[in-house]
Amino acid sequence: MSFAIPFNKPYFSGHETRYIEQAVRSGKISGDGLFTQRVHAYFEQQLGFGRALLTTSCTDALEMAALLLDIRPGDEVLMPSFTFVSAANAFVLRGAKVIFIDSTPLNPNLDAGALAALVTPRTRAIVPVHYAGIACDMDTVLAVARQHQVAVVEDAAHAIDSYHHGRPLGSLGQLGTFSFHETKNIIAGEGGLLAINDPKYGARAEIIREKGTSRSAFFRGEVAKYSWVDVGSSFLPSDIIAAYLWAQLENLADIQQRRRAIWQRYAHALAPLAAHGVGLPQLPAYATNNGHLFYLVCRSLAERTALIAELRHHGIMAVFHYVPLHSSPYYHPQHDGRALPWADHYGNCLVRLPLFYELTAAEQDHVAGVVLQFYQTY
Known part of the structure; x- marks a missing residue:
């Protein structure tokens, strides 16, 4: 059935196809091309994230987060039950047990007041999800995380250009993840981003994103050859996706x-x-x-x-x-x-x-x- 008023209509600024053509003509349409670099710089310089890495989806960004935290079988991860399956899958794939948190009467975000009672010696991470782009109670989330020395991975899939006490969502936890799916405010058809706010994860994130290799360091001339140095997968998107996204970010x-x-x-x-x-x-x-x-x-x-x-x-x-x-x-x-x-x-x-x-x-x-x-x- 077609609808006179659809639920969503992807936004098109008019520059997307021009930038895609530029990417194609440049001869560099695989990952980490010119437009990917522009997107990274925007999130780091304009939005203040410590390090930004474009991914093929928010799902991939979450899976990178689970790898960076070295989540293993038997570990526990706290997150809301009312969320998309990717938030849980990323950690279940590593063997973790997910401990679900109820929402609040105010909105569907997790009940931060319930976190402390559910932390155990096996808890490794808390994953607050900023539903509808509205911030969770991050003061409480971060206080619990500090007290128990567990990581915070913000699922900011909905939350670009939204803030908690003036700080961009996705910048408060050690790691943050974003989505650029066609239903989001800023889109690339598919696409995501991992924000790295704790510098200790930066170098390894780059390796995990490049199939577990030192390929990025090799292309910067930092190593004589690249080789397999860690676990990883192909998490980086084509520069064609980044070209579309850049036109969106400009607007x-x-x-x-x-x-x-x-x-x-x-x-x-x-x-x-x-x-x-x-x-x-x-x-x-x-x-x-x-x-x-x-x-x-x-x-x-x-x-x-x-x-x-x-x-x-x-x-x-x-x-x-x-x-x-x-x-x-x-x-x-x-x-x-x-x-x-x-x-x-x-x-x-x-x-x-x-x-x-x-x-x-x-x-x-x-x-x-x-x-x-x-x-x-x-």
Whole structure:
């Protein structure tokens, strides 16, 4: 079924194909070409990350993080249940046991207050996920991590240009990961980035990203030949992907201004839903809004199903989000049995509304109007 108003429409600035052509004509379209270098410099110089390495996806960035932390069988990693499977898979692939944390009543982010009680001598990392680009309670996360000497890997897949007490998300933990999937604010079709904020991981990250070899050092003239020196894989993307991404980064301010304006328009139009007991996105005092997505939290699964069907009837594509990982077919048998009611609640009740750069005011009014009319009668 085609929709008059899709959930997402990839943004195209107009310079992407020109930069891709430049990359092709340069004769260097494999990894770490000119546009990759520009992207790295942007994240390091403009956003203040210690080291930035472009990857083929946020999934790959997370898998690099697990390798860098030397995660092994029997290690434990704490993360929210209400998140994408990549966050867990990266560590499960290394043999770790994932300990899932419930969400908060305020928003789907992990309940940082529950972390300390779940840390054991086997805990190696905490993976806060900044859902919808809204910061987790990083003061508490970092305090627990320091007290117990465990690493923090920020999953900032949603969170470019979003901040915690003025610091960019992805820069607070030892490692941070980003996504440039076509549903994100800044896109490359696919693509991701690993932010390395602890310099002790920098040299090894470069090796892991290049199949476990010293290839990057060889091309800089630092070693006479490159060889296999560590574990790794091919995590670096083509410079064609970086060329598309560079055009997006050049327009970051404009993209963000537009997305935030759309988000605020939804927030104003749909504010009356609070009187019906429908949840709206909440920003803690320490967080900023990057306009990544706008969601509602319905009162029941049946209500959400009916709302999505009503929107579909009017040509509008709205979608739910994650099935909580603790209840997934794969990991439920390995979960420790703790109830995670808020994760279940968001899994059953959260619905995401269309939000993309080209969404017009008239289209947005139509979406909001259908939602408000639905709640007049439901």
